[in-house]
Amino acid sequence: MDWQERLDSGADMLRQQAVRIPLPDAESERTLHENMARIADAGDRKRALLDDPDVPLTEVYEDELDDMRQSFEHRLLQVAGEDYYDVATAYMDGERDDWIGALAAYYLECYYRLQERYTVDEQFFFLVILRYPDCFTVNLSFLTGDIDSDGVRYESATHGGGDLTDSDREQYYADSQYSQHEAAEYLRGQIGCIRDAFPDPDSTPVEERRYGGFVHITGRDGAKFAEILDSLSPDPDRFDGEASTPGLVPEGPEARRAKQQYFTDVEIAI
Template identity: 75%
Template structure:
């Protein structure tokens, strides 16, 4: 971990404000993309159910979400670069290779390590934008610091409150936190379909109706307070001129920039 952090700090800015672009050359690729997005939507449904369960501490909800995200990144790393993904990623950052496999391995590995840090660093904001275009899709992952706008749903964990409270005060705090978690669960239930709407089933939806779509998901924690945004996001139809032949890194794009400006303030991009 330290070696990786040192290499990034001494290297260039190649990973900052970047997104992954993946071609969609045929219906089978679209089916795979659709299945992956349905898994993300199902994870949102599970999170909503856990948030609404008074017997499940918010710490467990948070840790379960992070663990699922880490496993997803590790799976992507192995898909892209195999078991030697660390060596491939570091070779790319060191300038020893210049190919899309090395670029994606470096990108995913940095995101994987940032997620590891979120167990102990509570001021990082996780920013995800997925956009569908006719011949490809992009995944923009950023780790930021900053402040959430009023659009965010806020919910609190009594276990994270560092205060000297008597029994009555703790009971009141616990009840207040449960109420905010219930509201967050309701928000997710109402908004998680934006993921499904962004990537409809290619076997049941005409191509003209699935050419464009997208969503943004932003989460963060500051002390005992958690923040979340899940909203639809429209891609820019004129962004790409050429059809991609291989996956690769591209600039984050105007839609992602707009989402950061709309939903966050005083942001600083870590990656």
């Protein structure tokens, strides 16, 4: 299989699929909580950077991308060890058929596609993480379409305003800074939904943490950026049985509903 064929195969790894991870014990519950807390902390850092007029929007997104890269590389190392690339490509080449290879291929594809993310206009990063009584799922894909009125929109003076007069460019810069401040305020109000969905298992009764989740959508069309971060309720009837081992599962009805709710003319790019 050549590299282009492997990329096409990798894209199929993400298309309408999700990772399902069992939660068999207290340690796995605590690890999930800590991982979600790190995602929330990254959102707080992004909010602070968006609100800093001395930080270009490109740097804000580079920081977010670096954090995501590290997160997926950490997952790859956890799942498959230092040889994760060989494990993932062996799975995509049909040389192995096990859950370790499947998850390594999924995470590696996420890792690669995220590196391309900010060079591609009109494409949105779509992430859904959901908690069920005995497991959690991670659903990542890349979508095209128009985001509805939910969420927040903001602009980057670095990416636009090239044909404006000096005075208009100053106004455009001020407007862009204000829109980024509005985006920071939006995130300030929404980041709590991640922490609420995955509370500390050491201080929260199990009945209060059996279900939870969130959806995060972010992307840009030229100089215009958009962001949605919101709670998402898991479907209690999604799975028939308990999760015995990690693996890939079809995306759930929750993700499908979120795509229809937040987008018009949505299409799956990857």
